[in-house]
Amino acid sequence: xxxxxxxxxxxxxMEQLEVVGKSPPRxxxxxxxxxxxxxxxxxxFGPDLLYAEVVESPHPHxxxxxxxxxxxxxxxxxxxxxxxxxxPYKFGLYMKDRYILAQDRVRFVGEQVAGVIARxxxxxxxxxRLVKVTYQPLTPIFDQMQAIKKKxxxxxxxxxxxYSHVPWFFPRAxxxxxxxxxxxxxxxKKGFREADAVLxxxxxxxxxxxxxxxxxxxxGKVDYSGRLTVWSSSQSPYTQRNLFAGAxxxxxxxxxxIRVITPFIGGGFGGKAGVTMEILAAAFATRVKGHPVKLxxxxxxxxxxTYMRQAVLTKLKIGVKxxxxxxxxxxxxxxxxxxxxEYGANVVNSSGLSATGPYSIPNVxxxxxxxxxxxxxxGPYRGFGYSEMLFSVESHIDRLAKKIGMDPAEIRxxxxxRKGDALAYGAGMHExxxxxxxxxxxxxxxxxxxxxxxxxxxxxxxxxxxxxKGPAMPPNPSSSAFLKFNEDxxxxxxxxxxxxxxxLLTVMAQIASEVLTVPLxxxxxxxxxxxxxxxxxxTVASHVxxxxxxxxxxxxxxxxxxxxxxxxxxxxxxxESLFLENEKVKCTTDSDFALPLKDFVIDGIMxxxxxxxxxxxxxxxxxxxxxxxxxxxxxxxxxxxxxxHYTVGAGAVVLEIDKETGKIRVLxxxxxxxxxxxxxxxxxxxxxxxxxxxxxxxxxxxxMRFDKDGRILNANFTDYKIPTSLDIPDQIVxxxxxxxxxxxxxxxxxxxxxxxxxxxxxxxxxxxDALGIRFKSIPITAERIALAIKEGAKEVK
Amino acid sequence: xxxxxITFTINGEKRTVDVEPNDLLLDVLRNRLGVKGPKYGCGxxxxxxxxxxxxxxxxxSCIILATEVDGQKVQTVExxxxxxxxxxxxxxxxxxxxQCGFCAPGIIMAATELLRKNPNPTREEVQKAISGxxxxxxxxxxxxxxxxxxxxxxx
Numbered sequence: 007x008x009x010x011x012x013x014x015x016x017x018x019x020m021e022q023l024e025v026v027g028k029s030p031p032r033x034x035x036x037x038x039x040x041x042x043x044x045x046x047x048x049x050x051f052g053p054d055l056l057y058a059e060v061v062e063s064p065h066p067h068x069x070x071x072x073x074x075x076x077x078x079x080x081x082x083x084x085x086x087x088x089x090x091x092x093x094p095y096k097f098g099l100y101m102k103d104r105y106i107l108a109q110d111r112v113r114f115v116g117e118q119v120a121g122v123i124a125r126x127x128x129x130x131x132x133x134x135r136l137v138k139v140t141y142q143p144l145t146p147i148f149d150q151m152q153a154i155k156k157k158x159x160x161x162x163x164x165x166x167x168x169y170s171h172v173p174w175f176f177p178r179a180x181x182x183x184x185x186x187x188x189x190x191x192x193x194x195k196k197g198f199r200e201a202d203a204v205l206x207x208x209x210x211x212x213x214x215x216x217x218x219x220x221x222x223x224x225x226g227k228v229d230y231s232g233r234l235t236v237w238s239s240s241q242s243p244y245t246q247r248n249l250f251a252g253a254x255x256x257x258x259x260x261x262x263x264i265r266v267i268t269p270f271i272g273g274g275f276g277g278k279a280g281v282t283m284e285i286l287a288a289a290f291a292t293r294v295k296g297h298p299v300k301l302x303x304x305x306x307x308x309x310x311x312t313y314m315r316q317a318v319l320t321k322l323k324i325g326v327k328x329x330x331x332x333x334x335x336x337x338x339x340x341x342x343x344x345x346x347x348e349y350g351a352n353v354v355n356s357s358g359l360s361a362t363g364p365y366s367i368p369n370v371x372x373x374x375x376x377x378x379x380x381x382x383x384x385g386p387y388r389g390f391g392y393s394e395m396l397f398s399v400e401s402h403i404d405r406l407a408k409k410i411g412m413d414p415a416e417i418r419x420x421x422x423x424r425k426g427d428a429l430a431y432g433a434g435m436h437e438x439x440x441x442x443x444x445x446x447x448x449x450x451x452x453x454x455x456x457x458x459x460x461x462x463x464x465x466x467x468x469x470x471x472x473x474x475k476g477p478a479m480p481p482n483p484s485s486s487a488f489l490k491f492n493e494d495x496x497x498x499x500x501x502x503x504x505x506x507x508x509x510l511l512t513v514m515a516q517i518a519s520e521v522l523t524v525p526l527x528x529x530x531x532x533x534x535x536x537x538x539x540x541x542x543x544x545t546v547a548s549h550v551x552x553x554x555x556x557x558x559x560x561x562x563x564x565x566x567x568x569x570x571x572x573x574x575x576x577x578x579x580x581x582e583s584l585f586l587e588n589e590k591v592k593c594t595t596d597s598d599f600a601l602p603l604k605d606f607v608i609d610g611i612m613x614x615x616x617x618x619x620x621x622x623x624x625x626x627x628x629x630x631x632x633x634x635x636x637x638x639x640x641x642x643x644x645x646x647x648x649x650x651h652y653t654v655g656a657g658a659v660v661l662e663i664d665k666e667t668g669k670i671r672v673l674x675x676x677x678x679x680x681x682x683x684x685x686x687x688x689x690x691x692x693x694x695x696x697x698x699x700x701x702x703x704x705x706x707x708x709x710m711r712f713d714k715d716g717r718i719l720n721a722n723f724t725d726y727k728i729p730t731s732l733d734i735p736d737q738i739v740x741x742x743x744x745x746x747x748x749x750x751x752x753x754x755x756x757x758x759x760x761x762x763x764x765x766x767x768x769x770x771x772x773x774x775d776a777l778g779i780r781f782k783s784i785p786i787t788a789e790r791i792a793l794a795i796k797e798g799a800k801e802v803k
Numbered sequence: 804x805x806x807x808x809i810t811f812t813i814n815g816e817k818r819t820v821d822v823e824p825n826d827l828l829l830d831v832l833r834n835r836l837g838v839k840g841p842k843y844g845c846g847x848x849x850x851x852x853x854x855x856x857x858x859x860x861x862x863x864s865c866i867i868l869a870t871e872v873d874g875q876k877v878q879t880v881e882x883x884x885x886x887x888x889x890x891x892x893x894x895x896x897x898x899x900x901x902q903c904g905f906c907a908p909g910i911i912m913a914a915t916e917l918l919r920k921n922p923n924p925t926r927e928e929v930q931k932a933i934s935g936x937x938x939x940x941x942x943x944x945x946x947x948x949x950x951x952x953x954x955x956x957x958x
Contacts, residue, residue: 038904272905507902
């Protein structure tokens with residue numbers, strides 16, 4: 007099938023692992039191939055279900071003068087019509103800059119201004135069209151560079167200085183700058199003087215859409231006792247509950263009054279993190295007490311009214327010595343963050359802290375600006391700003407390598423960060439092996455060895471990029487798990503991590519199986535329900551294998567301790583002599599002793615006098631890192647420990663380009679990541695396969711366009727092109743490197759977002775290798791390539 | 804609007820239902836008959852998550868009117884799994900082919916159609932057969948491998 011190159015398990019507990027490190031089939035696969043898996047739209051709510059439709063702003067920036075709902079209210083089947091006046095409540099994850107429904111103004115085309123709730127979808131749609139909104143248009147801003155000009159002064163959030171936000175954001179009052187993250191380390195001016203080659207240039211990364219196959223959807227119901235339940239397709243049920251509680255507190259809701267249930271979800275990619283349209287279902291439900299109300303986004307709404315990936319303009323200056331050592335790094339990032347940055351400001355923040363890429367650089371100056379614009383709402387997306395940052399950095403490093411005549415793998419190996427090296431914000435790097443990742447991907451594609459296409463109209467080029475990412479989280483992100491046995495020796499594991507496809511349920515089951523020796527077929531991992539499953543901050547940041555995995559392991563260990571406890575009390579064996587094997591308790595000092603778990607994990611153990619010891623066995627686990635901190639010097643970012651760790655890696659591609667059409671065929675790909683310990687190597691491979699293709703799509707296919715009014719032109723799959731089965735590479739080589747994560751379950755750290763990150767710059771570097779043309783913005787579509795070749799361009803902005 | 808009564812066979816069972824002339828097959832299957840396998844992904848026939856077999860041919864139920872299936876036979880993923888799983892479904896399980904699973908019902912119907920017509924497809928034929936089904940998670944490779952495995956096993 008496939009072979010995994012890698013493994014350097016130095017120094018970690020050398021246990022003989024039975025399940026962890028193997029690739030058993032996913033435990034949720036049967037449900038998904040039989041139609042058994044239920045997503046929110048598959049749940050039945052009975053004949054009382056109401057349907058909601060939103061009224062959207064046609065203007066990118068306008069004051070709302072008047073809303074007339076009278077005609078809408080008269081449509082047969084309409085139960086309620088609501089506007090911003092009904093919900094003057096703010097919400098937001100890291101900054102409260104957003105209202106449930108627009109209040110005095112709208113800030114993007116598509117922003118929700120009113121809601122209609124009706125007995126059937128057709129009535130809701132008909133009534134929504136009859137809501138009359140009178141606007142006074144304001145001048146919109148679509149270009150982040152315009153937004154920060156001193157004059158004219160158009161403020162998208164005039165009240166910015168009064169917004170509450172986390173203490174590690176730095177908004178600039180009376181501007182459109184919602185946050186400014188500064189890194190100052192060493193002396194970059196001195197560093198440039200020491201350099202033999204310096205390169206300065208500007209790169210642009212445009213907006214992208216997640217394109218989950220399941221659109222956003224939520225059903226809200228306030229029952230007659232006043233309790234709100236929201237069923238949502240979400241990566242973050244507990245954070246949703248928290249944000250609903252905050253926003254609806256004026257209506258008397260607290261956390262105990264709110265339940266969030268998340269069944270299977272059809273993809274997330276960061277787009278279903280935090281809260282977007284789900285708050286509408288929650289709010290609308292408070293208006294129609296006793297009735298469930300469903301809001302399902304259409305595909306076009308999925309494009310413009312959820313979160314888009316933010317765009318960025320980057321000015322970059324890097325200096326290197328002739329031996330390849332990077333001496334100085336200066337970067338300014340101007341982010342088009344959209345009209346609300348309650349989540350997106352952290353994309354700017356966290357990528358701004360790590361924008362150097364996986365290198366040890368002594369002199370660093372980075373300014374990252376989170377800037378409001380009137381394009382559609384934007385926020386978290388797989389990679390959380392790192393794909394955007396590393397497109398420019400990894401393109402730039404390749405160009406510098408060329409300038410000094412150094413091999414692109416060599417220059418990265420030379421500067422690759424090692425344990426103990428200082429990160430851009432001063433903290434020390436942990437054990438990890440970027441060098442092995444770089445070496446192996448370069449070798450897998452024979453980087454540096456020129457290849458010729460059999461077709462004279464085509465050329466072959468090769469390129470690579472190194473990358474990394476740390477989980478971007480507040481300093482106290484926690485995971486917890488409950489675990490219980492059943493009479494047949496099977497286990498239920500309850501977590502609130504979400505399996506959005508990455509395989510969380512299976513990996514958690516493998517961890518529990520390893521500790522308790524119960525086979526995977528007898529382990530269930532339950533989907534989140536905030537009433538029953540314990541707390542998980544969010545399933546984002548590629549951190550749940552690590553965080554939730556630790557919690558599950560601790561829960562399993564606690565259950566195991568109870569097992570040893572009851573057995574050592576019921577029998578005369580020394581507790582230290584007991585161990586588990588094949589679902590039985592065994593004893594090192596008595597080879598005949600083999601007590602099946604199912605005999606006592608509910609019933610307890612009967613002793614000679616007929617009394618019982620024990621009872622139902624269960625376990626609880628919790629993990630929260632206690633070493634993260636956002637406290638640092640706001641002028642330099644020195645002193646904090648904002649990232650718990652990094653997953654480093656690299657990617658390389660071999661492309662064949664048609665010189666007449668600009669069309670690209672990917673011949674070969676290699677991607678390698680240091681995952682600490684691959685709990686399920688096949689699922690790591692699957693992240694590489696899927697992440698590569700999503701990254702490729704941003705590099706050459708997905709091309710979002712807006713009209714002069716900031717309205718998206720291609721909000722559908724015909725005109726916004728995501729790859730089909732015909733667009734896949736001929737061969738993808740997955741490479742797993744394992745430098746153990748000291749505080750991860752069995753040494754594991756996460757990989758999920760990462761597999762997308764090196765792709766766009768690797769492709770840009772391969773195109774340069776093939777054609778001698780440097781593209782400094784993405785997407786690099788076939789049309790742009792063909793035109794550049796025709797025009798004889800050497801660089802394209 | 805005047806309702807029309809239609810009768811059609813869904814997963815082997817004859818069902819009768821009153822529909823509006825402009826009701827879509829996808830909505831009637833999901834909301835009137837409780838058949839949740841085919842999904843709403845785009846409503847325009849672009850993504851394939853609504854794929855069902857109509858008289859054995861794969862079609863996009865989101866752009867077919869319910870009235871068009873009067874007297875016809877419709878099969879969805881639920882219709883494959885009644886007694887035991889098909890070798891194709893078993894193969895997907897063995898390969899852990901699907902991640903979020905939302906595209907699975909549609910792809911399974913397209914691949915089922917392929918293997919019924921062409922039990923020994925080439926890799927290119929498999930790619931082409933599912934090229935109308937979008938998947939954002941998997942990169943398609945584990946799905947293609949599972950379909951080819953079934954062909955190999957049959958040999």
